[in-house]
Amino acid sequence: MQISSRFTIAIHILACIDTFKDDYKVTSDFLAGSVNVNPVVIRRLLQQLKAAGIINVIRGSGGAEIAKPLSEITMLDIYKAVDSIENGELFHFHENPNKECPVGRNIHNVLDDKLKQVQTAMENEMRSITIQEIVEDTKSYIQKEL
Protein backbone atom coordinates (compact mmCIF):
# COMPACT_ATOMS: atom_id res chain seq x y z
CA MET A 1 0.00 0.00 0.00
CA GLN A 2 0.91 3.61 -0.42
CA ILE A 3 1.65 6.29 2.13
CA SER A 4 -1.58 8.10 3.02
CA SER A 5 -2.58 11.14 1.01
CA ARG A 6 -2.78 12.94 4.34
CA PHE A 7 0.90 13.60 3.76
CA THR A 8 0.60 15.39 0.40
CA ILE A 9 -2.55 17.14 1.58
CA ALA A 10 -0.72 18.46 4.64
CA ILE A 11 2.03 19.87 2.46
CA HIS A 12 -0.56 21.40 0.16
CA ILE A 13 -2.19 23.01 3.19
CA LEU A 14 1.05 24.58 4.37
CA ALA A 15 1.83 25.88 0.90
CA CYS A 16 -1.62 27.48 0.82
CA ILE A 17 -1.40 29.01 4.25
CA ASP A 18 1.83 30.71 3.36
CA THR A 19 0.86 31.72 -0.17
CA PHE A 20 -2.43 33.32 0.83
CA LYS A 21 -1.61 34.58 4.29
CA ASP A 22 -1.68 38.26 3.29
CA ASP A 23 -4.75 38.20 1.09
CA TYR A 24 -7.24 35.82 2.63
CA LYS A 25 -8.35 34.37 5.92
CA VAL A 26 -7.22 30.80 5.40
CA THR A 27 -10.08 28.73 6.86
CA SER A 28 -10.76 25.03 6.62
CA ASP A 29 -13.35 25.80 3.95
CA PHE A 30 -10.89 27.82 1.94
CA LEU A 31 -8.31 25.04 2.14
CA ALA A 32 -10.90 22.40 1.35
CA GLY A 33 -11.61 24.31 -1.85
CA SER A 34 -8.01 24.24 -2.97
CA VAL A 35 -7.29 20.65 -2.01
CA ASN A 36 -10.73 19.46 -3.10
CA VAL A 37 -11.72 17.41 -0.10
CA ASN A 38 -14.26 17.76 2.69
CA PRO A 39 -13.53 20.57 5.19
CA VAL A 40 -13.61 18.08 8.05
CA VAL A 41 -10.70 16.21 6.52
CA ILE A 42 -8.81 19.50 6.52
CA ARG A 43 -9.73 20.29 10.13
CA ARG A 44 -8.49 16.91 11.28
CA LEU A 45 -5.17 17.54 9.57
CA LEU A 46 -4.97 21.05 11.00
CA GLN A 47 -5.36 19.53 14.46
CA GLN A 48 -2.51 17.10 13.84
CA LEU A 49 -0.26 19.85 12.51
CA LYS A 50 -1.16 21.99 15.50
CA ALA A 51 -0.38 19.17 17.94
CA ALA A 52 3.05 18.94 16.34
CA GLY A 53 3.60 22.67 16.87
CA ILE A 54 3.75 23.38 13.15
CA ILE A 55 0.74 25.70 12.92
CA ASN A 56 -1.69 27.65 15.04
CA VAL A 57 -5.40 27.42 14.39
CA ILE A 58 -7.56 30.33 15.43
CA ARG A 59 -10.73 29.19 17.05
CA GLY A 60 -13.87 31.29 16.76
CA SER A 61 -12.91 33.84 14.16
CA GLY A 62 -11.16 31.25 12.09
CA GLY A 63 -8.01 30.76 10.07
CA ALA A 64 -4.65 29.06 10.38
CA GLU A 65 -1.08 30.34 10.43
CA ILE A 66 2.32 28.73 10.40
CA ALA A 67 3.88 28.70 13.85
CA LYS A 68 7.59 28.69 13.14
CA PRO A 69 10.18 29.59 10.51
CA LEU A 70 9.59 27.72 7.27
CA SER A 71 13.24 26.70 7.15
CA GLU A 72 12.77 24.80 10.39
CA ILE A 73 9.93 22.62 9.13
CA THR A 74 10.99 19.56 7.17
CA MET A 75 9.01 17.04 5.17
CA LEU A 76 9.82 14.55 7.90
CA ASP A 77 8.14 16.75 10.51
CA ILE A 78 4.97 16.81 8.48
CA TYR A 79 5.19 13.12 7.67
CA LYS A 80 5.33 12.30 11.34
CA ALA A 81 2.78 14.91 12.38
CA VAL A 82 0.03 13.51 10.19
CA ASP A 83 0.76 9.91 11.04
CA SER A 84 1.41 8.88 7.47
CA ILE A 85 2.09 5.27 8.41
CA GLU A 86 0.92 3.01 11.18
CA ASN A 87 2.75 3.23 14.51
CA GLY A 88 5.87 4.50 12.80
CA GLU A 89 6.68 1.26 11.00
CA LEU A 90 7.02 1.61 7.24
CA PHE A 91 6.91 -2.13 6.63
CA HIS A 92 4.03 -4.35 7.56
CA PHE A 93 5.61 -7.53 8.90
CA HIS A 94 3.52 -10.70 8.64
CA GLU A 95 2.03 -11.29 12.04
CA ASN A 96 2.73 -14.85 13.14
CA PRO A 97 5.76 -16.56 11.66
CA ASN A 98 5.83 -20.12 12.96
CA LYS A 99 8.02 -20.41 16.06
CA GLU A 100 8.39 -24.16 15.44
CA CYS A 101 10.36 -23.44 12.27
CA PRO A 102 13.98 -22.32 12.54
CA VAL A 103 13.47 -19.71 9.84
CA GLY A 104 10.11 -18.62 11.25
CA ARG A 105 11.47 -17.98 14.71
CA ASN A 106 14.52 -16.05 13.45
CA ILE A 107 13.07 -14.01 10.61
CA HIS A 108 12.56 -10.98 12.84
CA ASN A 109 16.14 -11.15 14.10
CA VAL A 110 17.32 -11.20 10.53
CA LEU A 111 15.07 -8.56 9.02
CA ASP A 112 14.26 -5.95 11.64
CA ASP A 113 17.57 -4.14 11.38
CA LYS A 114 17.64 -4.16 7.62
CA LEU A 115 14.11 -2.83 7.35
CA LYS A 116 14.94 -0.11 9.83
CA GLN A 117 17.98 0.79 7.76
CA VAL A 118 15.81 1.27 4.67
CA GLN A 119 13.25 3.28 6.57
CA THR A 120 15.97 5.50 8.01
CA ALA A 121 17.37 6.20 4.56
CA MET A 122 13.95 7.39 3.50
CA GLU A 123 13.45 9.52 6.59
CA ASN A 124 16.85 11.13 6.23
CA GLU A 125 15.97 12.18 2.71
CA MET A 126 12.74 13.68 4.00
CA ARG A 127 14.60 15.55 6.65
CA SER A 128 16.69 17.27 3.97
CA ILE A 129 13.71 18.93 2.30
CA THR A 130 12.16 21.96 4.02
CA ILE A 131 8.83 23.67 3.62
CA GLN A 132 10.77 26.79 2.77
CA GLU A 133 11.95 25.15 -0.47
CA ILE A 134 8.46 23.97 -1.22
CA VAL A 135 6.93 27.39 -0.66
CA GLU A 136 9.61 29.07 -2.76
CA ASP A 137 9.08 26.62 -5.59
CA THR A 138 5.35 27.18 -5.39
CA LYS A 139 5.80 30.95 -5.68
CA SER A 140 8.13 30.58 -8.59
CA TYR A 141 5.70 28.33 -10.46
CA ILE A 142 2.91 30.83 -9.84
CA GLN A 143 5.15 33.66 -11.07
CA LYS A 144 5.89 31.79 -14.28
CA GLU A 145 2.17 31.66 -15.08
CA LEU A 146 1.90 35.43 -15.39
Added chain:
Amino acid sequence: MQISSRFTIAIHILACIDTFKDDYKVTSDFLAGSVNVNPVVIRRLLQQLKAAGIINVIRGSGGAEIAKPLSEITMLDIYKAVDSIENGELFHFHENPNKECPVGRNIHNVLDDKLKQVQTAMENEMRSITIQEIVEDTKSYIQKEL
Protein backbone atom coordinates in the same frame (compact mmCIF):
# COMPACT_ATOMS: atom_id res chain seq x y z
CA MET B 1 -0.44 2.99 5.28
CA GLN B 2 2.33 0.47 5.42
CA ILE B 3 4.09 -1.44 2.70
CA SER B 4 2.31 -4.76 2.15
CA SER B 5 3.40 -7.78 4.17
CA ARG B 6 3.81 -9.51 0.80
CA PHE B 7 7.28 -8.02 0.91
CA THR B 8 8.43 -9.55 4.21
CA ILE B 9 6.65 -12.79 3.36
CA ALA B 10 8.51 -13.00 0.04
CA ILE B 11 11.84 -12.58 1.82
CA HIS B 12 10.81 -15.20 4.36
CA ILE B 13 9.96 -17.55 1.49
CA LEU B 14 13.36 -17.13 -0.13
CA ALA B 15 15.13 -17.67 3.18
CA CYS B 16 13.18 -20.90 3.63
CA ILE B 17 13.78 -22.18 0.13
CA ASP B 18 17.51 -21.79 0.54
CA THR B 19 17.69 -23.03 4.13
CA PHE B 20 15.71 -26.21 3.47
CA LYS B 21 16.65 -26.94 -0.11
CA ASP B 22 18.74 -30.03 0.75
CA ASP B 23 16.43 -31.57 3.31
CA TYR B 24 12.86 -31.01 2.18
CA LYS B 25 10.76 -30.52 -0.89
CA VAL B 26 9.80 -26.90 -0.39
CA THR B 27 6.12 -26.79 -1.41
CA SER B 28 3.56 -24.06 -0.94
CA ASP B 29 2.15 -26.03 1.98
CA PHE B 30 5.55 -26.29 3.61
CA LEU B 31 6.13 -22.56 3.20
CA ALA B 32 2.64 -21.75 4.39
CA GLY B 33 3.49 -23.62 7.59
CA SER B 34 6.57 -21.55 8.27
CA VAL B 35 5.07 -18.19 7.35
CA ASN B 36 1.70 -19.03 8.89
CA VAL B 37 -0.60 -17.95 6.11
CA ASN B 38 -2.84 -19.74 3.65
CA PRO B 39 -1.01 -21.78 0.98
CA VAL B 40 -2.81 -19.85 -1.76
CA VAL B 41 -1.24 -16.65 -0.53
CA ILE B 42 2.15 -18.35 -0.90
CA ARG B 43 1.39 -19.66 -4.38
CA ARG B 44 0.43 -16.21 -5.57
CA LEU B 45 3.70 -14.83 -4.28
CA LEU B 46 5.64 -17.70 -5.86
CA GLN B 47 4.07 -16.78 -9.19
CA GLN B 48 5.17 -13.17 -8.81
CA LEU B 49 8.70 -14.18 -7.87
CA LYS B 50 8.78 -16.56 -10.81
CA ALA B 51 7.57 -13.88 -13.22
CA ALA B 52 10.49 -11.75 -12.03
CA GLY B 53 12.93 -14.57 -12.77
CA ILE B 54 13.90 -14.96 -9.13
CA ILE B 55 12.69 -18.53 -8.61
CA ASN B 56 11.49 -21.58 -10.52
CA VAL B 57 8.37 -23.38 -9.40
CA ILE B 58 8.06 -27.03 -10.27
CA ARG B 59 4.61 -27.90 -11.46
CA GLY B 60 3.22 -31.37 -10.90
CA SER B 61 5.73 -32.89 -8.54
CA GLY B 62 5.98 -29.67 -6.59
CA GLY B 63 8.56 -27.47 -4.94
CA ALA B 64 10.38 -24.20 -5.56
CA GLU B 65 14.02 -23.32 -6.09
CA ILE B 66 15.97 -20.11 -6.41
CA ALA B 67 16.81 -19.35 -10.03
CA LYS B 68 19.98 -17.29 -9.78
CA PRO B 69 22.93 -16.53 -7.52
CA LEU B 70 21.83 -15.18 -4.15
CA SER B 71 24.29 -12.32 -4.43
CA GLU B 72 22.46 -11.10 -7.54
CA ILE B 73 19.08 -10.79 -5.86
CA THR B 74 18.51 -7.58 -3.93
CA MET B 75 15.71 -6.50 -1.60
CA LEU B 76 14.68 -4.08 -4.32
CA ASP B 77 14.20 -6.93 -6.80
CA ILE B 78 11.84 -8.63 -4.39
CA TYR B 79 10.09 -5.42 -3.47
CA LYS B 80 9.32 -4.78 -7.12
CA ALA B 81 8.52 -8.40 -7.92
CA VAL B 82 5.73 -8.66 -5.38
CA ASP B 83 4.24 -5.28 -6.15
CA SER B 84 4.63 -3.97 -2.65
CA ILE B 85 3.07 -0.62 -3.52
CA GLU B 86 0.50 0.50 -6.04
CA ASN B 87 1.74 1.19 -9.56
CA GLY B 88 5.21 1.91 -8.28
CA GLU B 89 4.31 5.13 -6.49
CA LEU B 90 5.22 5.18 -2.83
CA PHE B 91 3.14 8.26 -2.06
CA HIS B 92 -0.57 8.51 -2.56
CA PHE B 93 -1.17 11.97 -3.99
CA HIS B 94 -4.62 13.49 -3.35
CA GLU B 95 -6.58 13.03 -6.55
CA ASN B 96 -8.09 16.35 -7.58
CA PRO B 97 -6.35 19.50 -6.43
CA ASN B 98 -8.40 22.47 -7.60
CA LYS B 99 -7.12 23.80 -10.93
CA GLU B 100 -8.80 27.15 -10.22
CA CYS B 101 -6.39 27.71 -7.34
CA PRO B 102 -2.81 28.78 -8.08
CA VAL B 103 -1.48 26.42 -5.45
CA GLY B 104 -3.83 23.60 -6.47
CA ARG B 105 -2.77 23.70 -10.09
CA ASN B 106 0.96 23.79 -9.29
CA ILE B 107 1.23 21.42 -6.36
CA HIS B 108 2.18 18.52 -8.61
CA ASN B 109 4.91 20.56 -10.29
CA VAL B 110 6.28 21.40 -6.88
CA LEU B 111 6.06 18.00 -5.21
CA ASP B 112 6.50 15.30 -7.81
CA ASP B 113 10.29 15.61 -8.02
CA LYS B 114 10.78 15.80 -4.30
CA LEU B 115 8.61 12.76 -3.63
CA LYS B 116 10.51 10.86 -6.29
CA GLN B 117 13.76 11.87 -4.64
CA VAL B 118 12.62 10.39 -1.32
CA GLN B 119 11.40 7.22 -2.98
CA THR B 120 14.70 6.85 -4.82
CA ALA B 121 16.66 7.16 -1.60
CA MET B 122 14.65 4.31 -0.19
CA GLU B 123 15.04 2.15 -3.26
CA ASN B 124 18.78 2.72 -3.38
CA GLU B 125 19.07 1.48 0.18
CA MET B 126 17.08 -1.61 -0.75
CA ARG B 127 19.34 -2.23 -3.69
CA SER B 128 22.33 -2.41 -1.36
CA ILE B 129 20.97 -5.39 0.61
CA THR B 130 21.17 -8.83 -1.03
CA ILE B 131 19.40 -12.09 -0.30
CA GLN B 132 22.82 -13.58 0.20
CA GLU B 133 23.30 -11.46 3.33
CA ILE B 134 19.85 -12.37 4.54
CA VAL B 135 20.40 -16.08 4.04
CA GLU B 136 23.79 -15.95 5.73
CA ASP B 137 22.34 -14.08 8.70
CA THR B 138 19.55 -16.62 8.93
CA LYS B 139 22.01 -19.49 9.02
CA SER B 140 24.11 -17.81 11.65
CA TYR B 141 21.08 -17.19 13.87
CA ILE B 142 20.07 -20.83 13.49
CA GLN B 143 23.62 -21.93 14.34
CA LYS B 144 23.59 -19.85 17.50
CA GLU B 145 20.55 -21.76 18.75
CA LEU B 146 22.41 -25.06 18.93
Added chain:
DNA sequence: TTCGTTGTAATCTTTATTGTTACAACTACG
Protein backbone atom coordinates in the same frame (compact mmCIF):
# COMPACT_ATOMS: atom_id res chain seq x y z
C1' DT C 1 -4.27 -44.06 -13.19
C1' DT C 2 -3.53 -42.25 -8.89
C1' DC C 3 -1.53 -38.90 -5.73
C1' DG C 4 0.32 -34.76 -4.41
C1' DT C 5 1.00 -30.53 -6.18
C1' DT C 6 0.56 -26.03 -8.75
C1' DG C 7 -2.23 -22.26 -11.04
C1' DT C 8 -5.98 -19.49 -10.67
C1' DA C 9 -10.73 -17.88 -10.25
C1' DA C 10 -14.31 -16.54 -7.17
C1' DT C 11 -15.84 -14.99 -3.03
C1' DC C 12 -15.74 -13.49 1.81
C1' DT C 13 -13.92 -11.04 5.80
C1' DT C 14 -11.55 -7.66 7.81
C1' DT C 15 -9.43 -3.37 8.22
C1' DA C 16 -8.05 1.30 6.93
C1' DT C 17 -9.04 5.38 4.55
C1' DT C 18 -11.71 8.86 3.21
C1' DG C 19 -16.19 11.29 2.98
C1' DT C 20 -20.17 13.23 5.18
C1' DT C 21 -23.56 14.95 8.49
C1' DA C 22 -24.37 17.01 12.62
C1' DC C 23 -23.79 19.89 16.30
C1' DA C 24 -21.66 21.98 20.50
C1' DA C 25 -18.13 25.43 21.69
C1' DC C 26 -15.97 29.49 20.64
C1' DT C 27 -14.75 34.52 19.14
C1' DA C 28 -15.40 38.87 17.05
C1' DC C 29 -18.37 42.34 15.97
C1' DG C 30 -22.35 45.06 15.31
Added chain:
DNA sequence: CGTAGTTGTAACAATAAAGATTACAACGAA
Protein backbone atom coordinates in the same frame (compact mmCIF):
# COMPACT_ATOMS: atom_id res chain seq x y z
C1' DC D 1 -26.19 40.79 24.19
C1' DG D 2 -26.90 37.71 20.20
C1' DT D 3 -25.77 36.62 15.68
C1' DA D 4 -22.66 34.99 12.05
C1' DG D 5 -18.91 32.50 10.84
C1' DT D 6 -15.73 29.31 12.56
C1' DT D 7 -13.40 25.32 14.79
C1' DG D 8 -13.39 20.76 17.26
C1' DT D 9 -15.02 16.40 17.28
C1' DA D 10 -18.15 12.45 17.39
C1' DA D 11 -20.64 9.24 14.74
C1' DC D 12 -21.32 6.81 10.95
C1' DA D 13 -21.35 5.66 5.81
C1' DA D 14 -18.86 4.58 1.70
C1' DT D 15 -15.03 2.89 -0.61
C1' DA D 16 -11.14 0.33 -1.34
C1' DA D 17 -7.40 -2.84 -0.44
C1' DA D 18 -5.43 -6.80 1.78
C1' DG D 19 -5.60 -11.14 3.07
C1' DA D 20 -8.12 -15.69 3.89
C1' DT D 21 -10.51 -19.37 2.12
C1' DT D 22 -12.78 -22.74 -0.92
C1' DA D 23 -12.82 -25.01 -5.02
C1' DC D 24 -11.17 -27.21 -8.86
C1' DA D 25 -8.77 -27.89 -13.36
C1' DA D 26 -4.09 -28.89 -15.07
C1' DC D 27 0.09 -31.12 -14.41
C1' DG D 28 3.98 -34.66 -13.62
C1' DA D 29 6.08 -38.57 -11.44
C1' DA D 30 5.76 -43.04 -9.85
